[in-house]
Amino acid sequence: MTDLAALRDFLGCATPDAWLEVAPGRLDLLLVDHANCEKKAASAALSMLYRYEGRPRLVQTLSRLAREELRHFEQVERIIRARGIPWQSLSASRYAAGLRTLVRGPEPERLVDLLICGAFVEARSCERFAAVAPRLDPLLERFYLRLLASEARHFRVYLELAEEVAGTGEVAARVDRFRRVEAELILSPDPEFRFHSGVPAAPGPGADQGQVRRDTSRSSTSA
Numbered sequence: 455m456t457d458l459a460a461l462r463d464f465l466g467c468a469t470p471d472a473w474l475e476v477a478p479g480r481l482d483l484l485l486v487d488h489a490n491c492e493k494k495a496a497s498a499a500l501s502m503l504y505r506y507e508g509r510p511r512l513v514q515t516l517s518r519l520a521r522e523e524l525r526h527f528e529q530v531e532r533i534i535r536a537r538g539i540p541w542q543s544l545s546a547s548r549y550a551a552g553l554r555t556l557v558r559g560p561e562p563e564r565l566v567d568l569l570i571c572g573a574f575v576e577a578r579s580c581e582r583f584a585a586v587a588p589r590l591d592p593l594l595e596r597f598y599l600r601l602l603a604s605e606a607r608h609f610r611v612y613l614e615l616a617e618e619v620a621g622t623g624e625v626a627a628r629v630d631r632f633r634r635v636e637a638e639l640i641l642s643p644d645p646e647f648r649f650h651s652g653v654p655a656a657p658g659p660g661a662d663q664g665q666v667r668r669d670t671s672r673s674s675t676s677a
């Protein structure tokens with residue numbers, strides 16, 4: 455069973471209603487960005503697996519996690535195709551880049567921060583799946599409720615790995631720091647609608663939130 459109460463305690467805020475109200479009408483953006491997030495989640499886990507190859511438990515755990523994220527990507531991609539939603543190249547959300555500004559340079563602090571970053575991304579994904587699912591059609595609702603359990607597990611995995619490196623006290627202090635920044639990213643106006651975006655800002659004249667900016671396959675948000 456997914457412990458949503460624990461997740462909500464971990465996160466500094468809930469997804470704002472304004473985001474939830476926009477999401478069902480922007481499935482084109484939501485699903486394509488979600489697919490990108492799953493790819494990036496796999497990619498982030500793989501890059502840690504390369505960088506920290508001397509840590510067997512981390513390597514085994516993140517290898518499993520990366521496979522799971524790629525399966526999620528395949529599932530979302532199939533839904534996008536089945537619905538005839540055109541694939542578009544979307545700019546990355548500001549979310550992951552905002553979190554990564556907190557990642558310290560030296561090791562092992564860098565590893566601890568990357569793992570905490572992973573925990574926040576997974577926790578927010580899970581919280582958002584739970585919040586948006588009841589507003590979507592039955593197929594997507596079931597799909598998001600299924601994914602929720604995986605992302606909740608991934609949240610725990612990242613946090614446990616961080617605590618193995620730094621101990622619970624130091625991790626708790628860093629989590630507090632990340633929590634404040636994460637909540638600010640979620641609660642402040644955001645000009646682009648994405649899976650991890652903030653409060654949707656009113657678009658300016660001629661603005662197109664789905665506009666093509668650049669290939670996001672190398673950007674860093676993950677699910």
Ligand SMILES: [Fe+2]
Binds near residue numbers: 492495523526604
């Ligand atoms: Fe995922």
Ligand SMILES: [Fe+2]
Binds near residue numbers: 495523604605
């Ligand atoms: Fe995940």
